[in-house]
Amino acid sequence: MVENLIIIGSGPAGYSAALYTAREDFKPLMIAGTVNVGGQLTLTTTVDNYPGFPEGIQGPELMGLFEKQAKRFGTRILHEDVVDVDFGSRPFKIKTSENQYEAHTVIISTGASSKWLGIPSEMRLRGKGVSSCATCDAVFFRNKDVVVVGGGDTAMEDSLFLTKFASSVTILHRREGFRASKAMQDKVMANPKIRVMFNTTVEEILGQEQVTGVRIKNVNDGKEETLKVGGVFIAIGHTPNTEFLKGKIKLDDQGYILTREEVKTDIEGVYAAGDVVDRVYKQAVTAAGSGVKAALEVRAYLQNMNLTNLQ
Numbered sequence: 001m002v003e004n005l006i007i008i009g010s011g012p013a014g015y016s017a018a019l020y021t022a023r024e025d026f027k028p029l030m031i032a033g034t035v036n037v038g039g040q041l042t043l044t045t046t047v048d049n050y051p052g053f054p055e056g057i058q059g060p061e062l063m064g065l066f067e068k069q070a071k072r073f074g075t076r077i078l079h080e081d082v083v084d085v086d087f088g089s090r091p092f093k094i095k096t097s098e099n100q101y102e103a104h105t106v107i108i109s110t111g112a113s114s115k116w117l118g119i120p121s122e123m124r125l126r127g128k129g130v131s132s133c134a135t136c137d138a139v140f141f142r143n144k145d146v147v148v149v150g151g152g153d154t155a156m157e158d159s160l161f162l163t164k165f166a167s168s169v170t171i172l173h174r175r176e177g178f179r180a181s182k183a184m185q186d187k188v189m190a191n192p193k194i195r196v197m198f199n200t201t202v203e204e205i206l207g208q209e210q211v212t213g214v215r216i217k218n219v220n221d222g223k224e225e226t227l228k229v230g231g232v233f234i235a236i237g238h239t240p241n242t243e244f245l246k247g248k249i250k251l252d253d254q255g256y257i258l259t260r261e262e263v264k265t266d267i268e269g270v271y272a273a274g275d276v277v278d279r280v281y282k283q284a285v286t287a288a289g290s291g292v293k294a295a296l297e298v299r300a301y302l303q304n305m306n307l308t309n310l311q
C-alpha cells in the first residue's frame with residue numbers, strides 16, 4: 001500500500017502535522033522512532049511557556065497529549081527507526097530497521113539533539129538544575145547564581161537572557177577566546193551581572209536531587225576549584241537528526257535541512273518542519289506552527305495531484 005503521507009519523527013512539529021492531516025482524512029503514518037519519542041520536551045520538567053497551560057505542564061505530559069490528539073483523528077504511529085530513504089523515484093520509499101514503506105508525500109520532523117558535555121553528573125541532574133535551553137528554563141532560576149558553558153553566539157545570548165532572572169551568570173569556556181560575534185561579545189563583557197572564565201572546563205556537576213555547584217579545572221595549570229551555583233546551562237550547540245538523509249536531500253554545512261517557503265525541501269512532495277530546519281528559535285510552539293504549515297502544503301500537493309483517495 002502506498003501511504004498518502006509518512007511523517008518521519010514526532011515532537012510538536014510531527015504531531016501537529018499529523019493532527020492537521022488526520023482531521024482531513026489523509027490517514028497519515030508516523031514513524032516516530034524508538035528513542036526520545038516526542039522530542040526534547042520529553043526530557044524537560046515543567047513547561048511554562050506553551051500557550052493554553054497557565055499553570056504549566058510537564059514536558060512528557062504535554063507530548064502525551066499531542067500524541068493522544070493526533071491518534072484521536074486516526075494517525076497511525078510506528079515505533080521503528082528510519083535508516084534510509086529513497087526520494088529519487090515515486091512513490092517515495094522509507095526504509096526502517098524492520099520494514100519498507102512507500103508514500104506520495106513525506107514530512108521530516110526528526111528534530112535536533114542538544115550537544116552535551118558527556119559527564120555522568122550532567123545526565124543525572126538533567127532537569128534538576130541542568131538545562132540546554134535558557135529561554136525555556138531561565139524563569140526557574142530567579143535570584144540564583146548560574147553558569148553557562150560555551151563560547152559561541154548561543155552561549156552569549158543565553159547568558160544575556162539569564163541576567164533577567166539570575167543573580168549572576170558565569171560563562172565557562174575551554175578556550176582563550178570566544179567564537180561568538182564581536183557584537184555579542186561586547187554586550188556580554190559590558191553586562192555587570194556576567195563574569196567570564198576562559199580556559200576552563202567543567203569536571204563535575206555537584207548535587208544529589210538538585211544542582212548545588214560545579215567543579216571546574218583550568219586547562220593551563222590544572223588547578224581545580226568549586227563554584228557554588230544553582231543552575232548549569234549547556235550552550236555548546238545542537239546536532240540536527242539528519243544522518244540518514246545525507247546525500248538524499250539538501251542540507252547545510254551543519255546538517256540542517258535547507259528549505260524554501262519555510263517548509264518545502266528541494267524535492268517536490270517532501271517537506272521539513274521543526275528543529276530539523278530551525279537554527280534560531282528552537283521552541284515547541286514554533287515547531288508546532290511549522291508542522292501545521294507542512295501539513296497544509298501536503299494537503300495542497302495531494303489535492304493538486306488528485307492523490308488523496310488512492311489508498
